Amino acid sequence: MSIYGLTREELEQYFLTINEKKFKALQIFEWLYQKKERNIANFSNIKKEIRERLQKDFSFDLPTIVKREIDEDVEKFLFKLSDGEHIEAVLMRHNYGLSVCVSSEVGCNMGCRFCESGRLKKVRDLKTSEMVGQIIQIEKEINERIKSVVIMGIGEPLDNYQNVMNFIKIINDPKGLAIGARHITLSTCGLIPKIKELSTFPLQINLAISLHAPNDELRSSLMPINKAYPLKDVIAAVKEYIEKTNRRVTMEYILLKDVNDSIACAHELATLLRGMNVYVNLIPYNETNHLEFKKSSKKAIDAFYQTLQKEKINVTVRREFGSKISAACGQLRSKEL
Secondary structure, eight states, X not given: OBGGGOOHHHXXXXXXXXXXXXXXXXXXXXXXIISOOOOGGXXXXXXXXXXXXXXXXXXXXXXXXXXXXXXXXXXXXXXXOTTSOEEEEEEEEETTEXXXXXXXXXXXXXXXXXXXXXXXXXXXXXXXXXXXXXXXXXHHHHTSOOOEEEEOSSSOGGGGHHHHHXXXXXXXXXXXXXXXXXXXXXXXSOOHHHHHHHTTOSSOOEEEEXXXXXXXXXXXXXXXXXXXXXXXXXXXXXXXXXXXXXXXXXEEEEEBTTTTOSHHHHHHHHHHHTTSSEEEEEEEOOOOSOTTOOBOOHHHHHHHHHHHHHTTOOEEEOOOOOTTTTOSTTHXXXXXX
8 A cells, every 4th residue: 555545643553553652654745745855765763663663564656757848838748657547736936826636537438428537437536646646747747836726627526525535634634735714626517416415524515516507408419417407406516515614616517619619508507596606617529539528719709708797697718728739638548548
């Protein structure tokens, strides 16, 4: 097992089982995440016997960066895992700091028609350490600190619930990567039982729902998950989540030319969301090998945005990244495979 897969509480329990003081977990976290030291021989305040025991009980390996593509204010990293599988992460440079979009699974079973990730079926969940490793390795590569994290790369995060929650605990830990909970966003296509479970999670992270359509017929044609969890049930779960957490939820809406970008769709979306503590993030489509889908025109995007504004819906248009690189989710991995 990787040392990077343990939360501080789990590491404390480990030390208690080997008859050591649990404060040693704090020291290990400081070496791993604050000082970013991977060579256990350099953990100078840890006695030799404990270092040897840790080396015997845990791996200190991390995913390896095998490809890096760079565009204006965005970089994409392809990682190779210990079993030879590949995942990817995207670094985005904002005026408020650096953000990384991480993957949570090798492949994805959700099968959203517009998404490159869904074309390559899920192989397995990512381990907690493989998620943490994406951030550690990118920070090392660029020699800068990551300020915020979005879990919306390859995979459905709530389909890998426990590993993702442990990942969040580690990166949020003040002695871990110290990324504030309100700078961590989890995106889901709508796994209702796990949305309900997430509402009890102790950290105040941000929730984003991949909506992408204002009615069941259209959403089911784009996202097979809608047949299991219809739109009305997803909206009800989100309302319950907001009531329990008092947190605003983001509704993500990819605009696809002549599919879901009409003024009629905008009005229908406004009706669906009216009165909810949400805001809509309109996303210009990043075209991939899916020849059936095209990016909406600027005119259509502006009209959709203005319609929602007139309907008193909080709305933003996501800044576009990576038009010159394989920036669509799963695109770099699919090229490699």
